[in-house]
Amino acid sequence: MDMETVNSMDFGEFVEVFGNVVERCPLVAAAVWSQRPFSDPADLERQFFAFIDALPQSGKEGVLRCHPDLAGRELQRGTLTAESQREQSGAGLTSLGAAERLRLTELNAQYRARFGFPFVLAARLSDRAAVPRELARRLLCPPELELRTALEEVKKIGHLRLADLLGADPAKL
Structure with missing residues (x-):
């Protein structure tokens, strides 16, 4: 376009x-x-x-709260947006084994309890093995740093989605 x-x-x-x-x-x-x-x-x-x-910070946190947990309930229920479904599927999160899914569920719950918003990661730039490692690593970050990191991930996701909509090479957008 x-x-x-x-x-x-x-x-x-x-x-x-x-x-x-x-x-x-x-x-x-x-x-x-x-x-x-x-x-x-x-x-x-x-x-x-x-x-x-x-x-403001509350608005930024609100943007983050609009994101689903990776490999979470919305994926299991089939209620993800089409974009999130494609992104999580591409990262291999739709084909996790029971132990992998349980580990992510636990990490997601810890993250949400610590920061007050879901863990956000540009799944298209990751894979099923990297997601729990990154989630565990970011659980240790100070809240201010994690808010900035999560918003940068929102921007990575937005960048890729805009490139898709415009039919552009993400590297040239």
Whole structure:
């Protein structure tokens, strides 16, 4: 999709297309729409990330709370967004054994109890063996650092999703 098409979208169409760039946060896309016209895909991405960066801490935590646990209940129930389903599947999280699933469930619960939001990781850039290791490592981080790290993961996910929507090479976006 070219930028002329993106810039010509009405509000509803823009939110429908870009509403899940940030997991279950169509409000972000709604706010970004008002920044049109976008000069190029990188400008569009900058607007998404600038909105996130400008949020107060409670808003940033809210963005994180919109994400599902990796290999969690939503995956088991089949209620993930299509994007999350593809991402978790690509990382091998849909084919975990019972022991692996139990380990992730325990780590996810510890993480959520410690930080107040779910563990967020760009699953497309990871694999099933790396996820529990990274989760265990990040459980040891100070809360302020972990908030920043989790938001950087949201941006990695958003970057990849924007590249998909625009039919662009993520390395060139």
